[in-house]
Amino acid sequence: MAAQLQFRDVTLGYDRHPAVHHLSGEVASGALIAVVGPNGAGKSTLFRGLVGILKPLAGSIERGLDVRDIAYLPQTADIDRSFPISVFDFVGTGLWRSTGFFGGIGKSARTKIAQALASVGLTGFENRNIGTLSGGQMQRMLFARVLLQDAAMIVLDEPFNAIDTKTSADLLALVRRWHSEKRTVLAALHDMDLVRGNFPETLLLARGKVAWGSTPEVLTAENLLEARRMCEAFDDGAAPCVAQVTSSRAA
Amino acid sequence: MVLYDALIAPFTEFEFMRRALAAVIALALGGAPIGVFLMLRRMSLVGDAMAHAILPGAAIGFLLSGLNLFAMTTGGLIAGFMVAILAGVVARNTELKEDASLATFYLTSLALGVTIVSIKGTNIDLLHVLFGDILAMDDPTLLVIAFNTTVTLVVLAVIYRPLVIECVDPVFLRTVSRAGAPAHLAFLALVVVNLVNGFHALGTLLAVGLMILPAGIARFWSRDITGMITIAVISAIVSGYLGLVLSFQTKVPSGPAIILVAAVLYVVSVLFGNVSGLVRQMFPAPHLEA
Numbered sequence: 001m002a003a004q005l006q007f008r009d010v011t012l013g014y015d016r017h018p019a020v021h022h023l024s025g026e027v028a029s030g031a032l033i034a035v036v037g038p039n040g041a042g043k044s045t046l047f048r049g050l051v052g053i054l055k056p057l058a059g060s061i062e063r064g065l066d067v068r069d070i071a072y073l074p075q076t077a078d079i080d081r082s083f084p085i086s087v088f089d090f091v092g093t094g095l096w097r098s099t100g101f102f103g104g105i106g107k108s109a110r111t112k113i114a115q116a117l118a119s120v121g122l123t124g125f126e127n128r129n130i131g132t133l134s135g136g137q138m139q140r141m142l143f144a145r146v147l148l149q150d151a152a153m154i155v156l157d158e159p160f161n162a163i164d165t166k167t168s169a170d171l172l173a174l175v176r177r178w179h180s181e182k183r184t185v186l187a188a189l190h191d192m193d194l195v196r197g198n199f200p201e202t203l204l205l206a207r208g209k210v211a212w213g214s215t216p217e218v219l220t221a222e223n224l225l226e227a228r229r230m231c232e233a234f235d236d237g238a239a240p241c242v243a244q245v246t247s248s249r250a251a
Numbered sequence: 252m253v254l255y256d257a258l259i260a261p262f263t264e265f266e267f268m269r270r271a272l273a274a275v276i277a278l279a280l281g282g283a284p285i286g287v288f289l290m291l292r293r294m295s296l297v298g299d300a301m302a303h304a305i306l307p308g309a310a311i312g313f314l315l316s317g318l319n320l321f322a323m324t325t326g327g328l329i330a331g332f333m334v335a336i337l338a339g340v341v342a343r344n345t346e347l348k349e350d351a352s353l354a355t356f357y358l359t360s361l362a363l364g365v366t367i368v369s370i371k372g373t374n375i376d377l378l379h380v381l382f383g384d385i386l387a388m389d390d391p392t393l394l395v396i397a398f399n400t401t402v403t404l405v406v407l408a409v410i411y412r413p414l415v416i417e418c419v420d421p422v423f424l425r426t427v428s429r430a431g432a433p434a435h436l437a438f439l440a441l442v443v444v445n446l447v448n449g450f451h452a453l454g455t456l457l458a459v460g461l462m463i464l465p466a467g468i469a470r471f472w473s474r475d476i477t478g479m480i481t482i483a484v485i486s487a488i489v490s491g492y493l494g495l496v497l498s499f500q501t502k503v504p505s506g507p508a509i510i511l512v513a514a515v516l517y518v519v520s521v522l523f524g525n526v527s528g529l530v531r532q533m534f535p536a537p538h539l540e541a
Contacts, residue, residue: 015346051426072426083291083419084475093416096427101412129474130419149427 003064004029004153004184005050010059011241012042012049018057019045021208022243027186029064029152032179034199034215035188037227041205043188047072047155050186058241068097071151073142075158081131087141088126091116094148116144121170136167143171154178156187160194172198192219206230261499268495270388274396274452275491275509278461281400282445283483284407286462287469287476288438291418295466297353298459302446304334304357306455309447320391324447331443334360339436383454385505386498392451399448403441410434415476453506461487464513471524486516 005027012020020042027033035043048054049061051072063070071094092105092113099105105113117123120140125133133141139159146154156175160168176198178185189195195202195215202218204210206227211218261268289298308330309323316322334356341352407414413434416424424431449458469482494509501508523530 053422053425068427070426072422074422078422079420080418084473084479085415085419086475090419093420093423096416099412101409101430145423 002029003027004031005064006062008060008062010049010061011057012045012054013057014045016057017235017238018241019207020049020205021241022059023205023209024059025203025209025212027184029184030179030182031184031186031201032175032199033184033186033201033203034195035186035203035205036190036192036195036219037205037210038230040207041227041230042207043205044075044157046205047074047157047186047188050155065152069151070153070155071146071149072155073146073157073159075161079130079138081133081138083130085130086126087117087122087128087130087133088113090130091141091144091148094145097149112148113144116147117141119147119174120144136163139163139171140167143174147174151183153184154186156185158188158190160189160191168194192224195219257500258496261496267386267388268499270390270393271385271495271505272492274385274388274393275461275495276488277393277396277400278445278448278452279465279484279487279491281403282449282462283465283469283487284480285403285438285441285445286459286464286466286487287479287483288414288418289442289462290466290470291476295463298442298446298462300353300357301331301335301442302450302455302459304360305331305443305446305450305458307360307363309450309455320389320395320451324395324451327447327450328443330360331446332440335439335443336436339439343432343435382456382504383450383452383458383506385452385495385509388452396448396451399444403444406437406441410437414438453509457506457510460510460513461491464510464517465490468513468517468520471520471526471528474526486513490516 003026007023007025010020010023011018012023019040023046035046037043045054049056051070052067092109094116095103095105095109095112099109114123114126117126120143122137122140122144125137125141130138130141143159146156159171159175163171172194175185175187187199189199196219199215201213202215203212204218204223204227207230210227211220211223262272286298289295305327309327311330312319312322312324312326315326334353338353338356341347341356345352347355410430410433413424413428413430417431417434421431445462446458449461453460465483465487466479468486469479472482473479490513491509494512495505497503497512498505498508503511520528522528525531
């Protein structure tokens with residue numbers, strides 16, 4: 001299958017400090033990939049780079065699709081839940097690509113929003129303010145918006161964290177549905193059993209790539225141990241990265 | 252008839268009262284929706300800071316051309332835009348948060364303005380700049396205010412959707428559209444335009460009053476943004492009208508009278524508002540089955 005996304009020796013991070021170091025690899029169109037690794041491994045940073053809101057410190061990410069054709073579900077902490085907006089209106093923002101600045105929310109759009117809410121089991125919650133939702137309901141609502149975005153690639157950052165088993169099962173069913181619709185899905189996850197049971201491909205990340213390939217080959221005891229050995233570091237006294245200095249000299 | 256004399260007669264008898272009323276209605280229509288967004292973005296004090304940033308620009312215009320409407324408007328707009336845009340650019344491209352960068356810029360522009368004023372002398376007319384005089388509104392000033400309000404409503408209509416999304420989920424907006432940054436800068440420009448409006452009527456020190464107080468009032472009566480904007484506009488108009496009546500009947504200066512009426516409405520809302528008002532919290536309605 002054609003590569004939809006290529007990481008070319010990409011380093012992502014903040015203020016010169018790398019969080020993802022020299023990652024290379026490619027994501028095939030229609031792939032279903034779990035991104036696994038300990039806290040601080042760089043999963044969220046990788047996703048932020050992937051959707052274009054964080055520029056690489058070095059290397060590049062090449063996308064075979066418009067960045068706006070990627071639906072991104074960040075960790076919910078980024079949402080202002082005190083903002084006075086209803087569940088219906090919030091989910092409706094997923095139609096941005098078709099409505100834009102002025103497009104009306106007509107009858108067909110209303111039906112789409114209602115269907116998306118029904119798919120995640122939130123029928124009846126239309127007029128609730130988003131601030132009144134529980135963690136699980138919030139996540140269902142965010143999935144409903146992803147549904148409406150109708151994107152070719154879907155990037156989910158720890159979508160099942162602090163979510164009960166029923167909600168995770170329901171939302172996982174949506175992930176499977178997206179996969180069957182040939183959409184590319186990347187999800188950062190911590191539950192290894194869930195990954196083994198549902199994701200054919202895994203990227204094991206620990207600031208750099210530990211392993212990337214078919215899930216059974218990646219999630220070996222040896223690889224997981226190596227990932228666990230990763231230590232988080234943020235050293236202002238650290239020397240410039242040798243690999244980058246060498247490659248820029250070669251260029 | 253007593254009521255008529257108190258509430259209606261001032262406006263039927265005196266042209267300056269009619270002008271003042273037209274001015275507060277225009278101020279309310281433009282400023283109140285902007286105030287709601289300032290509040291929801293937790294930028295209420297930023298608005299206040301920017302009001303101060305306008306002063307030196309308007310003062311420079313005033314000192315160069317006297318009490319010339321266009322010189323002062325232009326000076327205020329230039330100073331305000333510079334501060335707003337520079338602060339926005341700095342906040343978006345560096346680690347500094349917007350409030351911190353705004354504080355830096357408004358302090359700088361305020362210091363600059365005061366320096367220029369002290370070089371040029373005459374501080375007496377500056378009282379006019381500081382406190383405004385809505386009862387001395389002439390036709391050109393009224394037209395400037397009405398024009399600014401029209402621009403505000405048109406631009407707000409254009410950026411409304413991205414602005415709302417940027418408030419509630421900025422990361423989402425960044426992934427679906429590049430409209431976030433321009434919408435935010437346009438919004439800051441609207442803040443400036445409405446502060447200049449408020450400055451003409453209420454002076455620098457109270458300019459932000461008819462933006463922020465009505466927004467605070469609206470928060471206690473509505474749970475959705477459309478309702479909030481509607482209530483903010485209505486309460487701003489009511490404050491303006493009652494403030495003018497109060498000022499006319501008691502000789503209290505008009506600007507403070509308007510803001511004080513808004514403050515009374517605010518206190519009433521804090522006490523009796525149906526969204527988290529204090530009395531409502533003390534006597535909650537029975538809960539439902541589901």
